[in-house]
Amino acid sequence: MTLVQLDALDLSALLCSRVCHDVISPVGAIVNGLEVLEDESDASMREFALELIAKSARQASARLQFARIAFGAAGSAGASIDLADAEKVSRGMFGDDKTQLAWSAPQALYPKNKVKLILNLVVIAQSAIPRGGLIDVTVTGDGEAPSIVLTAKGSHARIPPHVEALIAGTPENGTVDAHAILPFYAGLVARAAEMDVRFSITGDTVTIEALPTPKPATETVDEPPVSDEEPPETALA
Template identity: 85%
Template structure:
């Protein structure tokens, strides 16, 4: 299959669309809450509005903090991100009643692209259990040889449609839209981090495994083969 590439303008536009999609719902709820405060004299309704504003503001903040690391240039002054920061934003984004997040990782600085990949894989793990469940994130090994294993367990678990081809950069139809940009971007980050991503499913558990990409072995040159034949080996 043909590998799809996006120019910088298309990639940035699609990622911006994705972030706006994530943030617009809680921001809209804040606006609704403010309108209730302006129009209602009922103490009960005003308390409801304040609670809505409080929860929605917290949710919007969590989504923006997550996007800042997963999609943005967080910590651009350096080339590493603390895994503890990644855990904090992941818990803020996904730690709710529907999804339980378990996180096991060293408290260490990891290369930026590896941390971005890890967070993007958490997003994909969440979509693998549409009815909620438990996501277990494990990071082992040193930064350069890190192994990420994410398991998503829940009813109706499935490997998200087209996610494997999107991560490989070979989407069906040869196009990428705003709905598909996140796994496509995860594939770009994986290649930048020199990591391979693999999926498997067993019953109600989806496993996502990311590890250092195997080095490519160049084919032997004709000259080398000729020398081997001359030596009779």
């Protein structure tokens, strides 16, 4: 199938929509908490409002820090990102009572597109276990040719609908909207990082693998052997 190509303005608009969607809820909760503080004199209600504001502020901050690396430029072209930073923002984003995160990766700088791919795959792994569970992230190898494996284990685990086609850049309806932009963007990042992404499911566990794209074999052309003998002189007419 033909790869779908998004205009740069459409891509940026859809990604901005995704980021706004993620932060609207906690920011709205902060506003609600402030309104309670303004209107209520009851001590217990004011305490509840302060707890709501503090929790929502932490959520908004965590989601923005995650988005800065997962979707942002994260430095100039060719920049590297510390995997420890990727782990930190992932734990802030997903480590809660519903979803637990296990992380095993070298303490090293990796090319930014490979780190961005890991973070986007973490989001997809979370959507594979809608009722929560455990996401296990394992990264091995060096930054140029890493092996990235994520397992998402939980009740009613499933490969998210259409995600494989979206990552391949070939959505079934030939279009991409705000709901589909994240896996589509993950596919763009994967191709930029020269990585192949594959999905499999066994029981209540979804496995996502990202491996270096195989290099095409180069054909060698046999050249005729070079002779050390002098070429015969050409007779003059």
